Structure formats: C-alpha cells, structure tokens
Amino acid sequence: MKRRDFLKKAILTPAALAALSVGCGKTTGRSGKRLIVLGVDGMDPNLLESFIERGLMPNTKRLMEMGSFSRLGTSNPPQSPVAWSNFITGAPPPVHGIFDFIHRDPATMLPYLSTSEVSPPDSTLNLGKLRLPVSGGGVNLLRRGTPFWNTLMDKGIPVTMVKLPVDFPPPAANKNGLFLSGLGTPDIRGSQGSFTFFTDDPRSISDNTGGGVVIPVRDYGDGCYTCRVDGPENSLIEGSPTMSVEIKAWADRNSRAVRIDMGNDSIVIGEKQWSPWMRFSFPALGPLSTVHAIGRFYLKEVTPKLKLYLSPLNIDPENPALPISSPDWYSRDLAEEAGLFYTQGFPEDTKALSRGIFDDDDYLSQADIVLEERMSLFHSVLSRYREGLLFFYFTSLDLNVHMFYRSMDPASPLYGTTDPGFSGVIANFYSRIDIAVGEAMELLDDRTEIILLSDHGFAPFRRSFNLNSFLAAEGFADISSPYERNRDMYACLDWSKTGAYGLGLNGLYINQAGREKDGVVAIADKKNLMENLKASLEGAVDPLTGNRPVKNLFILEDLYPGFEMPPWAPDMLVGYSHGYRASWETTLGAFPEGVITDNMDPWSGTHCISPDICPGSLVTSMKTIPVNPTLTEMGSLINAILTEEDGGS
Amino acid sequence: MNALFDLLLKPFQSLNPVWGLMWISALTGILMILVFKKTSNQQAISRLRKKMGSRALGMLLFLESPPTVLKLAFGLITDNFIYLWHLLKPMLIITIPFVIIASQLDARYSRKHLSADNPSTATVFWENSIPAEEFGKPEAGILISPVVTIADSLEQSFSFTGSNGVFVYDAMGIRLGSSGSSGSILVRGAEKSGIIQALFRPWNAESPPGVLKIHSHIQGIHYIILGGRWSWFAVFLVFSSLWAILGAVVFKVKV
Incomplete structure (x- = not known):
C-alpha cells in the first residue's frame, strides 16, 4: 500500500488509525x-x-x-x-x-496437542436442547x-x-x-488440517481417516453430485452435533469440469484446477450465530470417476470464529489488502x-x-x-x-x-x-x-524406527493382545508388565507408579531403568545397514539439571541418527511388526532426530x-x- | 432510468466508493424526509401527536382511577392506528423511489469490479437449444475454466476474470462488468427487458438473441467503516436513516 493510500485509509478507519499508532508513530523516546x-x-x-x-x-x-x-x-x-x-x-x-507436538495426560493416558487446548464453558444455561455458555470456556495457549x-x-x-x-x-x-x-x-474443525475428498471411485474409499475424510458420493444420471461438507461441532446444542452444509457439484465429462453450487455462490473449475477461496457459513443458532470458514476446491479428476478435493476449512481471516490475530481486526485488515489466505x-x-x-x-x-x-x-x-x-x-x-x-x-x-x-x-x-x-x-x-x-x-528419513516395538522386543513393554499391535494408544499392552513406552516423535516415558494411570515403576528404580534403556537403545543396530538408529538417548533430568519437570514431560528424548526417525505408528502408541522398516511415505525428510545433526x-x-x-x-x-x-x- | 441516475450520481463518481455511497445515502435520507413532509398531512399528524401526548399524561395523572386509565389507553391504541393510517400514504409514495434508488445503488456499489485477481462465474440460460459453436476467446477478460454444460438442461457455466473491469463475448452478445469508475453500473447478468428489469434490476442488461437470461456470481464488496465491515445496504440504511432524522429536525417535519 502506498503511503498516501494508507493515510487515506487511516482517515476512514479507526482500525487503520490504530495501525498508524503502531506502525508510524513518533520515535521520541525510542531508538527508531x-x-x-x-x-x-x-x-x-x-x-x-x-x-x-x-x-x-x-x-x-x-x-x-x-x-x-x-x-x-x-x-x-x-x-x-x-x-x-x-x-x-x-x-x-x-x-x-x-516438549513435543504431542503430550499425554498421565492420569488418563490420552494424547493431546501440546500447543493449545479448547476448554468447554464452566457453566451453561440450558434451554431445551440449547446449551448457552454462561462463563468460562475458550481457547488457551499452553x-x-x-x-x-x-x-x-x-x-x-x-x-x-x-x-x-x-x-x-x-x-x-x-x-x-x-x-x-x-x-x-487449527482449522475450523479444531484439527491441524483435515481435508475432505468426494469421490465415486471405490478404490479411493477407505477407513483411514488420517489427515482427512473420503466421502463417497453418487451421480444419479444427471451429472449432479450432492456433497455434504462437515464443519465444526455445534457446542450450543445438546450433544454437540456436527454442523454441515450441502453443495452440489455438476459434472460435465466432455469438458472435464464441474460447476460447484453452494448457497448463492457458484464456481466452475476444470481438471487440475483450484477454485478461489469459497466462503462457508455454518449456522450455529439460526441467523444469530454463524461460524464462518473458507476452503478451496481442487478437481483432481472428473472422468471416469469424480475426485473432488476440498481443502481443510480454514478460519476466515475476515470473520474469524476463533481468535487468530491481536488486535482482532488485524487478520481482517491483512486479508482485505492481500486477499484471503490459509490461516491453519x-x-x-x-x-x-x-x-x-x-x-x-x-x-x-x-x-x-x-x-x-x-x-x-x-x-x-x-x-x-x-x-x-x-x-x-x-x-x-x-x-x-x-x-x-x-x-x-x-x-x-x-x-x-x-x-x-x-x-x-x-x-x-x-x-x-x-x-x-x-x-x-x-x-x-x-x-x-x-x-x-x-x-x-x-536430514533424510529413510528408515522408520518402531520404538514401541523395540521396547516390547527388548522386554521393556509387554504385549498381551498381539492382534491389537497396530491399534493406537497402547491397546495391546499389559501395563502391569510395562516399564517404558514411546509417544510423539522423540518422547520416551517411564510407566511411573503414582504418575501414570497404571504406573508400576517405583521412583527408586527409575534411574536404573533409564540407564538400561539408554544402553539398550544406543546399542541397537539396524540389521540391514549395520548402522545404529539411535545416536543419543537423552535423560531429561541430566539434560536440564535443576529444572522441575511438569508431569506431561517425557523422561527421555530419543536422538535418532542420520537417516532414521520414529515411525508414524510410534507417535500414537502402536506396536507394528518389525523394529526397523523402510520409510515408504513421501514424508522423506526429517529433523526429529539428534539435535547436533x-x-x-x-x-x-x-x-x-x-x-x-x-x-x-x-x-x-x-x-x-x-x-x-x-x-x- | 440508468442514464438518469448516471447523470444524478455524476458528482459522486470522483469520490472513493465508500464516501460516494455515504453522501448518496445522506441525500436520499433528506430527500425522503422532504417527500414525507410534502405527501403527509403534517397538521393532522401534529394534532394527533399532541392528542396522544395528552392521553399519556392523563394516564399518569389518573393512575388511581383504573376506568379512566383504561379509557385513555384504549384511546391511545386507537390514535396509534390513526397515526399509522396517516403514515401509510407517504410511506407508500416513498417506497417506490426508495426501492428504485436502492436498486441503482445495488447495481453500482454492491460488487467488486472485475479484475484479474477476482474470478467470477457466469451461467447462460439458452432459450431453445445450446448453440453448436463453442465459446472462443473473449474480446475482453479471460475464460479461466472450461465451459460446463449442465446435463438435460439449457444451462452453460464458466468462470472468468475481467480486464479493465469488463468481460466481453461479442459472438454471444455477453457483456459483463462496468467501466470501472466509482459509482458506475456493474452489469452482472441479462434478461428480457421489461419495466421490472428497468426499474428494479438495473444490473441486468438486455438478453442477447437466443439467450433467456444470464446470471453471474461476482464477489460482493464490504466497506470498512468505524472498524467494521459494512455491506452497501447497511451503509445505505444507516446513513439514510440518520440523515432523515436530522432532516426531520432541521425542516421541522412531524413524523
């Protein structure tokens, strides 16, 4: 924006005036x-x-x-x-x-995102099915x-x-x-980014919900697909049902394009084209309360099968449902000038x-x-x-x-x-x-x-290290239900015989008595167990390459002496070697077969390794x-x- | 009608759209209150308001006498209906120019001008059959998507961007957008001409031959006033009302 335009805007909007006071203020008393x-x-x-x-x-x-x-x-x-x-x-x-992307609550052993949390209201006013927040609640930075x-x-x-x-x-x-x-x-659904993929291709439909959802849709012969787009949960209604809007995608297989109708808005996109940002409105309480979001469509394919991708629904910077800027007008001001943008x-x-x-x-x-x-x-x-x-x-x-x-x-x-x-x-x-x-x-x-x-x-991420599977193989954890090895959050474990478990990308925890829900390791035995783990992990060898997958195992109390550790902190940090990283299964507490496997995910570079690398x-x-x-x-x-x-x- | 408004609004075309819209709203408010003064029975309204005031006062004075209060209250309700009757004629007279002005402002101030970074979508509804010739290169603007033909219907849709504020397909007779100057009509569709279109949908042009109508979805515009995002209609309603109230005080209009 030119200075003249900015000054013009400053005259017109108190928002810009506030920006003026921040951005162009006098330098008296400051270094300038x-x-x-x-x-x-x-x-x-x-x-x-x-x-x-x-x-x-x-x-x-x-x-x-x-x-x-x-x-x-x-x-x-x-x-x-x-x-x-x-x-x-x-x-x-x-x-x-x-300490990690993911922490766990030792009392419940449930994982949560380490950086922020949404807390429900302390009290609500209940009117029939309505749940109107009276006090408390909100989003907190952790x-x-x-x-x-x-x-x-x-x-x-x-x-x-x-x-x-x-x-x-x-x-x-x-x-x-x-x-x-x-x-x-987060995106508008509270996740770190959850896409929606509409398709009538049965090969694309799976139960895997990681990173997004695949929604089967059908053409009844008129080229029209009715697609339901899910928004956030409606906490103002009993049971917090998911809010959703319906869109129609009209496919033209000759021109390899679709027209997407959403409310009063329409857009046409061809194969391999992105739509501009589209606005989504989810009425939470009729016209009194509406959650606004933005999303972009991408038409991957229209023939022989429809493959229509919708980006995670982002918080609308011009009308944010959650606070994303301070002051709150700042995101709107930027979007007015630079256009809508990904807020997730x-x-x-x-x-x-x-x-x-x-x-x-x-x-x-x-x-x-x-x-x-x-x-x-x-x-x-x-x-x-x-x-x-x-x-x-x-x-x-x-x-x-x-x-x-x-x-x-x-x-x-x-x-x-x-x-x-x-x-x-x-x-x-x-x-x-x-x-x-x-x-x-x-x-x-x-x-x-x-x-x-x-x-x-x-560094490269060539080989996946199944930390939990290693712990089980070395006797630090006990698998009581082998058929549940691939389920998240230690579904296969017998906690009474488990001394340590991995969670997140580098975290290693002792199943400590009095801290963990089913903790068994006494504090007196903890140091000894950690030393054993250090020796065992640092001595592990990849049978395929002959390399050591773990370069260092850091014990937190040695790494940060004198600091009091919060209960969610891991006890140890696994510093993987060049070319290795914790497997995706490790991050949420699964125990797949095999300790070290080739990483076949396009996610092929990493930094969640030993920090000196x-x-x-x-x-x-x-x-x-x-x-x-x-x-x-x-x-x-x-x-x-x-x-x-x-x-x- | 469009030409008349082009002439009337010419003084505001040099202004920033938000200022133009605010000034037009202000003048509309004052104009409406003057029309109200001319078309209403000011003496009757004045008398009635005095009468209603005295009845309200009477109710306060005779609070200890419920029958008197009830009688006065009934009289007040009757006066209210008479008051509404007095308002009806001027309001009916005002409604038509108000809607016409609002339609003209909608056509001029409600949408973003067509530009390369503002993609829009148009749908053409053909009268009898979709023509065999395909959409070629537009004379102005860019076609940014294939043309979608909706199965079993006479609809074709496409997305486009404008250049210099317009999108033109001479072969099809399609012309959308505006000259780009502040306050000029932004054409966003077409339909068969008629009195309704001329008066209340000035944003629609005359349908080209073979076309029943054209709809387009062009991004709406919001105005930043007092730190808030205002639609053109909110600006119009709030500022015309404020100036109408001010005009009523200045011109001693009994409302």
Whole structure:
C-alpha cells in the first residue's frame, strides 16, 4: 500500500488509525531502529550453502557477505513447536512446557496437542436442547514463559509478528503489538488440517481417516453430485452435533469440469484446477450465530470417476470464529489488502500426499498457492512496516523438504519411484525464499538490520524406527493382545508388565507408579531403568545397514539439571541418527511388526532426530553475532539490537 | 432510468466508493424526509401527536382511577392506528423511489469490479437449444475454466476474470462488468427487458438473441467503516436513516 493510500485509509478507519499508532508513530523516546526477522522453518544450513554455491540464492549470499552466517543451535528435540518456543521465551522446554507436538495426560493416558487446548464453558444455561455458555470456556495457549517481545512493547517499541508459530491464540491486544498466529492454529474443525475428498471411485474409499475424510458420493444420471461438507461441532446444542452444509457439484465429462453450487455462490473449475477461496457459513443458532470458514476446491479428476478435493476449512481471516490475530481486526485488515489466505498452522496438505489423494503434481500446485499467498501477505506487511520489530514466518521450506527430500536422496527407498523431474523442487522453493530476502534487503539502511533464521535443519528419513516395538522386543513393554499391535494408544499392552513406552516423535516415558494411570515403576528404580534403556537403545543396530538408529538417548533430568519437570514431560528424548526417525505408528502408541522398516511415505525428510545433526541457519546483516549462537539467545539479541540507544545492548 | 441516475450520481463518481455511497445515502435520507413532509398531512399528524401526548399524561395523572386509565389507553391504541393510517400514504409514495434508488445503488456499489485477481462465474440460460459453436476467446477478460454444460438442461457455466473491469463475448452478445469508475453500473447478468428489469434490476442488461437470461456470481464488496465491515445496504440504511432524522429536525417535519 502506498503511503498516501494508507493515510487515506487511516482517515476512514479507526482500525487503520490504530495501525498508524503502531506502525508510524513518533520515535521520541525510542531508538527508531528497525529489525526484520525472517523466520524460515526448516532452512537447512547445508542445503543453503549448496544452493548459494549454485547461484540460486543471490540475495542471501549478498546478506551473508555483508554480515554473517552461522549454524544455529536448535532445541532438543528439534521439533518446530519446541524450537520456536525456545526462540520466543529464550528458555528450554522445562520453562515453556512444550516438549513435543504431542503430550499425554498421565492420569488418563490420552494424547493431546501440546500447543493449545479448547476448554468447554464452566457453566451453561440450558434451554431445551440449547446449551448457552454462561462463563468460562475458550481457547488457551499452553506455551508458558515470557515472550522476549514483551520487553520491547513495554519500552514502546512497535512489534509485528506475522504467522508466529506456537502463538495460538494470540496474546491480548497491546497498543504496540500486532500478532497473527501461525503454526499451531487449527482449522475450523479444531484439527491441524483435515481435508475432505468426494469421490465415486471405490478404490479411493477407505477407513483411514488420517489427515482427512473420503466421502463417497453418487451421480444419479444427471451429472449432479450432492456433497455434504462437515464443519465444526455445534457446542450450543445438546450433544454437540456436527454442523454441515450441502453443495452440489455438476459434472460435465466432455469438458472435464464441474460447476460447484453452494448457497448463492457458484464456481466452475476444470481438471487440475483450484477454485478461489469459497466462503462457508455454518449456522450455529439460526441467523444469530454463524461460524464462518473458507476452503478451496481442487478437481483432481472428473472422468471416469469424480475426485473432488476440498481443502481443510480454514478460519476466515475476515470473520474469524476463533481468535487468530491481536488486535482482532488485524487478520481482517491483512486479508482485505492481500486477499484471503490459509490461516491453519500447517497449510501444505502433506497428509493428502501421504494418503495418495494427491500425487506429486497436485501437492506441488497446492504448495505453490500457499507460498504465493504467503508472499502476498509478506508484501502487504512489508509495505506497512515503519519501525521496531517485524517478524515474518515462512513454512514452505519445512513442509516441502519433508515431502521431497526423496527427490534428492539416492539412498531413499522412494528415490527410484520419484519422477526425476521433481529433483529441482527443493532448490526452487529455496530460491523463492531468496526473493523474499531480497525484498527485505531493499529496506536496509543505517537504522535497519535483517536476521534470517531457521529453527532447525534437515536430514533424510529413510528408515522408520518402531520404538514401541523395540521396547516390547527388548522386554521393556509387554504385549498381551498381539492382534491389537497396530491399534493406537497402547491397546495391546499389559501395563502391569510395562516399564517404558514411546509417544510423539522423540518422547520416551517411564510407566511411573503414582504418575501414570497404571504406573508400576517405583521412583527408586527409575534411574536404573533409564540407564538400561539408554544402553539398550544406543546399542541397537539396524540389521540391514549395520548402522545404529539411535545416536543419543537423552535423560531429561541430566539434560536440564535443576529444572522441575511438569508431569506431561517425557523422561527421555530419543536422538535418532542420520537417516532414521520414529515411525508414524510410534507417535500414537502402536506396536507394528518389525523394529526397523523402510520409510515408504513421501514424508522423506526429517529433523526429529539428534539435535547436533540438524542445526538451523542464521544469516544476519550484522558482522558481529554471538559465538555458537542458539535459538534461545535470539530473543536477547533482537532486544539488544532494538534497544541499543536505551543501553539495551 | 440508468442514464438518469448516471447523470444524478455524476458528482459522486470522483469520490472513493465508500464516501460516494455515504453522501448518496445522506441525500436520499433528506430527500425522503422532504417527500414525507410534502405527501403527509403534517397538521393532522401534529394534532394527533399532541392528542396522544395528552392521553399519556392523563394516564399518569389518573393512575388511581383504573376506568379512566383504561379509557385513555384504549384511546391511545386507537390514535396509534390513526397515526399509522396517516403514515401509510407517504410511506407508500416513498417506497417506490426508495426501492428504485436502492436498486441503482445495488447495481453500482454492491460488487467488486472485475479484475484479474477476482474470478467470477457466469451461467447462460439458452432459450431453445445450446448453440453448436463453442465459446472462443473473449474480446475482453479471460475464460479461466472450461465451459460446463449442465446435463438435460439449457444451462452453460464458466468462470472468468475481467480486464479493465469488463468481460466481453461479442459472438454471444455477453457483456459483463462496468467501466470501472466509482459509482458506475456493474452489469452482472441479462434478461428480457421489461419495466421490472428497468426499474428494479438495473444490473441486468438486455438478453442477447437466443439467450433467456444470464446470471453471474461476482464477489460482493464490504466497506470498512468505524472498524467494521459494512455491506452497501447497511451503509445505505444507516446513513439514510440518520440523515432523515436530522432532516426531520432541521425542516421541522412531524413524523
């Protein structure tokens, strides 16, 4: 937006006026310095160097030459929610409380998402089938600790954090802060992204509900498919029934296209085409309360069978059903200017690719849309930026490297079946991020600095380690119902004979008496058991390769001495070796046959391994940076840069 | 009618749409209150309001006498009906220009202008049969989807984007969109001409030969006012009402 347009808008809207006070305020009493931090999830220093050498990232190269480049110490475990929480709070997991994507409640042994929770109202007014909330309830951020930017805002320095990870719901409104939630923001159904796939192809219909649902539909001869789109549960009605809307898809097999009718809206898309964002309205209480969402259709195929994909329904940034920005008008303001955008934390639909709903081309077309939207948002944010801290987060490198590592890893079990045409995919995404770096560098002047950082690097994920199956094989866990080995949440276990269990991507827990629901290991025996586990896991050998799949087993109380661990913390962290990672089955407590198997999922890159293998990257416009920097130091560094004139450095 | 409104609204075309819409709403409110003054029996309304006031006062004064209160209350209810009767004629007279103005504003301020980043969808309903020739390259705008023919019907739909605010298929006689200037009519469909279309659906053009009607779905627009998202109709209703109230005070109109 041009300055003149912005001022015009400021006259017209109090919202913009508030933005004016944040973005263009007088610098009296403040340093007037500017710092742009580009948070690029998963930007690997080795790949970065390689692409710079190949001339694919000229802007980043220029930034390195102007300032500095270093590997950036990541968190343990090097998972994004943990790493970004380290960045935000400048403290390790025992302080911020995030140890993995998934935690479990030891009292119930039920898993839950580690970053946020939805709590039901404390009391409701019941009128027939109506359940009207009276008090309590809402969405809570589970990350603890104090964010580094509080210091800046207290000093009157403007802070803008766009798509900030592990920040859903965003903090309370502050006159010096603008926040838009990123990683951790759910879709409208409360999941981390659940697609819907309408088809009349029986081969596509399965009971697998991971990442989305496949809904069988039928053409009764007129080319019309009636499709039901499920929205969130309606907590205002007894039993919380799922709200849904009906759409009609009219197929024309000659032109290989469909017309989708939804309420008063229609769109036509051809095969391999994406619709623009469509608005969905779910009436919760007639016209009095409506939940708004947005979604995009993708027509994979119309003949011989219909294959119509609907993206996870995202929270509408112009009419958010849950808080995604602070102040609440900020998401609307950005959407007005940059267009609608994915609000869910994991926008790339990796699950659709893993489940075979997407092929590589389909997935990449969606990943392109995500990055284009993010760039559009970046332009909008950059054009408003006047002073203080601007943090902008890119997710594309992380999720796309996860999915396409196989294209550049000859040792991957999927390398041979991946079209060689995709070998340049990762380089392409890196070079597009480089464009963003170049645009930020255009703002460089004597009062502006740039930091480009990532939370972790990457390594191949060639072999899956079934941690729970290993524990059972080595006698640390007892399988009493072998036919239930593949069921989640330890369905096959006899807890009375189980000493340890794995959950999440790196977590290993002791079945501790008095803490776990059916705990049997006395505290006095715990240390000994952990030492046995360490010896056993670090000594394990992959019979196929002769390599050791576990590089380090970290005992948390040794890793963080002096910290009191919360009850949801794991007792140990499994630091996998290069090429290995916990199997998907391990993450939710299943015990498949075999301990180590080939990873046949397109999700072929990982960072949930030993942290020394996958450090992040740090490129800055400053010559002087800390020696061996770590993510936890970045907040202090940022504060020091921005409060220099106040003696902050 | 469209040409008349083009002329009347010309002074507002240089303004930002939201300001144009607010000023037009304000003038409409004042105009409506003046029409109300001219077409209503102001003396009768004034007398009636005094009478109703005195009855209300009487009820307060004679609270200890229920029969008197009941009698006065009954009189008040009767006066209310008479009051509504006095309002009926001017309201009926106002309704027609109000709806015409609202239709004109709907045609001019309710939709986003066609552009490359604003995809829209149109459906053509053919009169007798779908023509054999296929949709080719439009003269203005871009066809962004194949053309879908709905089985067993005479409907064809397609998605498109405009260029310079318009989408044109000369061969089919389809012309959607507008010149792009603030407050100009944005054509979003076509139908057979008639008085209803001319007065109340000015956003529809005359159907080309062989076409029964054309519908299009063009994105609606919201205006940011006081930090909120307002539809054009909310802006019109709120601002015309506010200015009508103000006009009633200034011009001493008894309502």
